[in-house]
Amino acid sequence: MNNKRAVILVSGGLDSTTVLAMARSEGYQCYTLSFDYGQRHRAELVAADRVSEALGDVEHKVVKLNLDSIGGSALTDTSIDVPEEETGGIPITYVPARNTVFLSIALGWAEVLGANDIFIGVNAVDYSGYPDCRPEYVAAFEAMANLATRAGVEGNKLTIHAPLMDMGKDEIITAGVALGVDYSLTVSCYQATEEGLACGRCDSCRLRREGFVAAGVEDPTRYLP
Known part of the structure; x- marks a missing residue:
């Protein structure tokens, strides 16, 4: 029996679904982890379950x-509007410390499972300016993980894999299609x-749509009329 286990952070979106397909193609037994963190876009939780099963x-x-109890982000505080135009700097859709919290819990589950690998779909090319999506951040967390755990x-x-780090959205989509990903199951x-x-108007929708156009792949996203 294959004991090559990995914890995969899965949001239900395009990037994390592609990462799940990549991990599976590398022969990992995939244990998927999602978070109900008070996000306003809760349809992603349904999508995360859907893509995990698929x-x-x-x-x-x-x-x-x-995380909505501390607010500070348009994704967790309904009194803050989601921007529908590009903005400079770190956008208001950044959720304070989100990836650090998520990776910490993934790290704990990985120890329980005896898994040495964690996969996350962060990206430094189309990353919307989030500081916790950079290669320096991933490297720093991996170093901390090996200092802070019994396993390490x-x-x-313990290895934190971020296979999409240097890929454009079109490259991500192309890779996912080659691995058989059905992007109609995802919500971004x-x-x-x-x-x-x-x-069809927020930053995430814009990046997603542009990615499908650049990849020459039909966009299966269901948009509001």
Whole structure:
């Protein structure tokens, strides 16, 4: 039996779904992890479960957090409008410390499972300016993980994989299509309806649409009329 296990952070969006397909193609038993963290675009949780099942995960776990209790982001505070135009600097859709919290919980589950690998779909090309999507951040977290865990101290090196880090959205889509990903199952919109219909105007929708155009792949996204 294959004991090559990995924890995959899965949001239900395009990038993390592609990463799940990549991990599976590398022979990992995939344990997918999602977060109900108070996000306004909750259709992504349904999509995360859908893509996890479609891509043959071993187990899909949803951890409930309350990042909305601290606010500070248009994705967790409904009093802050989701921007529909490009803005300079770090956008208001940045969720404070989100990837650090998510990776920390993934790290704990990986130790429980005896998994030495964690996959995350962060990207430094089309990353919307988020500081926790940079290669320096991933390298720093991996170093911390190997200092802070029993697994790391006992010589079972933990690796944080970010295979999309240097890929454009079109390259990500092309890679996913080659691996058989059905992108109609995914939801990327920051303000998707409960049914998963995308607004077509937010930054995430813009990057997604441009990616499909550049890849020459038909966009399967269901947009609001």
